[in-house]
Each structure stands twice: as C-alpha cells, then as structure tokens.
Amino acid sequence: MNKKLNLLYFSATDTTARVVKEVGKAISDEVKEYDITLPGTRQEKLVFGCNELVIVGVPVYAGRVPDFLIDYFEKVKGNNTPAIFIVVYGNRDYDDALLELKNYFEANGFIGIAGGVFIGEHSYTTKVATGRPDIDDLKTATKFGMKIKEKLNGIEDCTQTKKLIVKGNFPYKERKSMPQIAPETSDKCIKCGVCAEQCPMRAIDFNNFKDIDVTKCIKCCRCIKGCPVEAKSINNETLNKIIQALVDNLSTVRYEPELFI
Ligand SMILES: Cc1cc2nc3c(=O)[nH]c(=O)nc-3n(C[C@H](O)[C@H](O)[C@H](O)COP(=O)(O)O)c2cc1C
Incomplete structure (x- = not known):
C-alpha cells in the first residue's frame, strides 16, 4: 500500500x-x-x-x-x-x-x-x-x-x-434532544483539572471544576469515565431511567462488528 x-x-x-x-x-x-x-x-x-x-x-x-x-x-x-x-x-x-x-x-x-x-x-x-x-x-x-x-x-x-x-x-433517524443537564461533582474532587482539560466542548470552568455549562455539555461522559477519583456522575431522573433500561435490556446481549467491503 x-x-x-x-x-x-x-x-x-x-x-x-x-x-x-x-x-x-x-x-x-x-x-x-x-x-x-x-x-x-x-x-x-x-x-x-x-x-x-x-x-x-x-x-x-x-x-x-x-x-x-x-x-x-x-x-x-x-x-x-x-x-x-x-x-x-x-x-x-x-x-x-x-x-x-x-x-x-x-x-x-x-x-x-x-x-x-x-x-x-x-x-x-x-x-x-x-x-x-x-x-x-x-x-x-x-x-x-x-x-x-x-x-x-x-x-x-x-x-x-x-x-x-x-x-x-x-x-x-430524527435527532432526539437530550435533557439539559450536566454531570455533578462530589466532594471527592481533588481539583486536578483533568475534567476541564479533557472536555471536548470546553464546558467545564477551569477555575471551578464543579461549574459545568449545561448548554455546552454533550453528555459524552468523558469527565465521568476519566475522573481519577470518580467524583463526577450524572444524577437525573430521565437519564437514570434511560440508563436502567439500557442495562436491563442490553447487558447480557452481545452484538458483533459488521463490515462493509
Ligand atoms: C450522547 C450519547 C448518545 C449515544 N447514543 C447511542 C446510540 O444511539 N446507540 C448506541 O448503541 N450507543 C449510543 N451511545 C454509546 C456510544 O456510542 C458508545 O459508548 C461508544 O463506544 C462511545 O464512543 P467513544 O468511546 O469513542 O466516545 C451514546 C453515547 C452518548 C454519549
């Protein structure tokens, strides 16, 4: 090649x-x-x-x-x-x-x-x-x-x-709008700033890592999965229901990759 x-x-x-x-x-x-x-x-x-x-x-x-x-x-x-x-x-x-x-x-x-x-x-x-x-x-x-x-x-x-x-x-497929929410930050936060540095939308304030702009947040979960002390989480009733349904219906199902060539 x-x-x-x-x-x-x-x-x-x-x-x-x-x-x-x-x-x-x-x-x-x-x-x-x-x-x-x-x-x-x-x-x-x-x-x-x-x-x-x-x-x-x-x-x-x-x-x-x-x-x-x-x-x-x-x-x-x-x-x-x-x-x-x-x-x-x-x-x-x-x-x-x-x-x-x-x-x-x-x-x-x-x-x-x-x-x-x-x-x-x-x-x-x-x-x-x-x-x-x-x-x-x-x-x-x-x-x-x-x-x-x-x-x-x-x-x-x-x-x-x-x-x-x-x-x-x-x-x-029509795009669905997500609830206007952002992750919350618990007191476990050690203020390392990884979340603000790594946010794909610059939604997290560099001076206050608890301050997340809901209008910018895309709920990609990078700050949640990337936090070294698990201080970030999403706590929203609508989203929690969606997540529970995903877990109930899909946690034991395995789909395989599909290739088009
Ligand atoms: C806002 C949002 C919407 C998503 N929608 C779908 C979806 O429609 N179908 C699906 O199977 N997974 C969906 N996912 C899960 C991601 O596609 C999946 O976890 C993917 O592996 C994330 O890729 P990344 O690790 O490169 O960010 C969604 C994730 C997010 C954050």
Missing part, C-alpha cells in the same frame, strides 16, 4: 480511538493521527490528496453522527481520496450513523472503500458492552485492515471503484 495513511477520529471515552488505531495498524506502520476530540483540534481546515488514505471514526450518538462534528466535517476536504468509515456504538444500535458519515465524506471529495461498525462500552454505564472493544473485536479490526489493504492493492484508480454500500436509511 503506497498511500499515506491518516486517522481522523473523535473519541470521548476512547473506544472509537482504539478501533480506528487497530484497523490503521493492520494497513500501515506509518500513520498520521488527527484526534479531533478536543475543541482546539477542530479549528483547522484539512485537505487530503488522492495519494492518501483516511480512516474516519466517530461514536454513534442517538443513532447518528454526533451533531457538533458536522460543521467541522465541512472543513475536511478530499481530492478523490479513498476513505474508510468507522462508527462505534454502545450495544443498542447504530441506526443511520454509518450511512450519514459516509455521505458527508463522499460529498466532500472522498471515495468510500469500506465501512466498519464496532461495539464499544456504553458511555453511560460500564454494565453495557463492558470492556469493549475486547480482544475479539480488535482481532476483527485487524482482519478488516488487512482486507482493506488487499482491496486497495487491487484498485488502480479509486474513481473507478464500485460504489460502497452500507446499512442505514435516508432520511436519517
């Missing part, structure tokens, strides 16, 4: 990042990473050429691509650049997210070569898809990378390749 490999991913709780990196490792040793999880990394325009390959990965939020990424994706352009699309979901469903991701990038100069759907531990609880992606998921990611490499080696001109078909519907 003589194309320069790039990884472009948003990953609040690291499951998407792990899958994308594993697929990338199977394709090339030389990789350029664009981790767009922090807001400062979503400012610059990116342009990729036809001699590059881009793996794009996002988590599934409410069956869709996270909405706050869509404006940024308008700044990412390809020039007949081959691309792999990956979505990671928390064991409920990925609905239209993969199709949506593919459509954004194909409309911006990228040519879809393959699509992958993987399962990651649910952002809201450790009891659903616990520990995923696990070793078997990562093996599937490696095999997926190898298949992509093989496919690319057999393609002379990406513009002539058969159109990639993935699962999903258009019009996409």
Whole structure:
C-alpha cells in the first residue's frame, strides 16, 4: 500500500480511538493521527490528496453522527481520496450513523472503500458492552485492515471503484434532544483539572471544576469515565431511567462488528 495513511477520529471515552488505531495498524506502520476530540483540534481546515488514505471514526450518538462534528466535517476536504468509515456504538444500535458519515465524506471529495461498525462500552454505564472493544473485536479490526489493504492493492484508480454500500436509511433517524443537564461533582474532587482539560466542548470552568455549562455539555461522559477519583456522575431522573433500561435490556446481549467491503 503506497498511500499515506491518516486517522481522523473523535473519541470521548476512547473506544472509537482504539478501533480506528487497530484497523490503521493492520494497513500501515506509518500513520498520521488527527484526534479531533478536543475543541482546539477542530479549528483547522484539512485537505487530503488522492495519494492518501483516511480512516474516519466517530461514536454513534442517538443513532447518528454526533451533531457538533458536522460543521467541522465541512472543513475536511478530499481530492478523490479513498476513505474508510468507522462508527462505534454502545450495544443498542447504530441506526443511520454509518450511512450519514459516509455521505458527508463522499460529498466532500472522498471515495468510500469500506465501512466498519464496532461495539464499544456504553458511555453511560460500564454494565453495557463492558470492556469493549475486547480482544475479539480488535482481532476483527485487524482482519478488516488487512482486507482493506488487499482491496486497495487491487484498485488502480479509486474513481473507478464500485460504489460502497452500507446499512442505514435516508432520511436519517430524527435527532432526539437530550435533557439539559450536566454531570455533578462530589466532594471527592481533588481539583486536578483533568475534567476541564479533557472536555471536548470546553464546558467545564477551569477555575471551578464543579461549574459545568449545561448548554455546552454533550453528555459524552468523558469527565465521568476519566475522573481519577470518580467524583463526577450524572444524577437525573430521565437519564437514570434511560440508563436502567439500557442495562436491563442490553447487558447480557452481545452484538458483533459488521463490515462493509
Ligand atoms: C450522547 C450519547 C448518545 C449515544 N447514543 C447511542 C446510540 O444511539 N446507540 C448506541 O448503541 N450507543 C449510543 N451511545 C454509546 C456510544 O456510542 C458508545 O459508548 C461508544 O463506544 C462511545 O464512543 P467513544 O468511546 O469513542 O466516545 C451514546 C453515547 C452518548 C454519549
């Protein structure tokens, strides 16, 4: 594979990042990473050429691509650049997210070569898809990378390749609004500031880590899962009911990755 490999991913709780990196490792040793999880990394325009390959990965939020990424994706352009699309979901469903991701990038100069759907531990609880992606998921990611490499080696001109078909519907599933809430901070907080530094939306005040702007918070749970002393949690009746239903219905169900190539 003589194309320069790039990884472009948003990953609040690291499951998407792990899958994308594993697929990338199977394709090339030389990789350029664009981790767009922090807001400062979503400012610059990116342009990729036809001699590059881009793996794009996002988590599934409410069956869709996270909405706050869509404006940024308008700044990412390809020039007949081959691309792999990956979505990671928390064991409920990925609905239209993969199709949506593919459509954004194909409309911006990228040519879809393959699509992958993987399962990651649910952002809201450790009891659903616990520990995923696990070793078997990562093996599937490696095999997926190898298949992509093989496919690319057999393609002379990406513009002539058969159109990639993935699962999903258009019009996409309607976006559901979340309750306007943010995590609470208990007295266990040691004021290390990791939560404020790592928040993808800069929603946490750097001078008072308990002060979280509900209008900015996307409830991605990065501050909850990343807190070294477990001082952050979401305490909201509506959300707690959703989480309980996820645990009741999905904690013993195992879905497997789906590959489109
Ligand atoms: C706001 C929000 C909405 C989510 N919606 C879904 C969903 O529709 N279906 C699903 O299976 N998982 C859903 N999840 C779970 C994540 O897709 C899943 O945990 C994923 O692995 C998180 O990726 P990350 O670790 O890269 O952030 C949602 C998570 C969040 C924070």
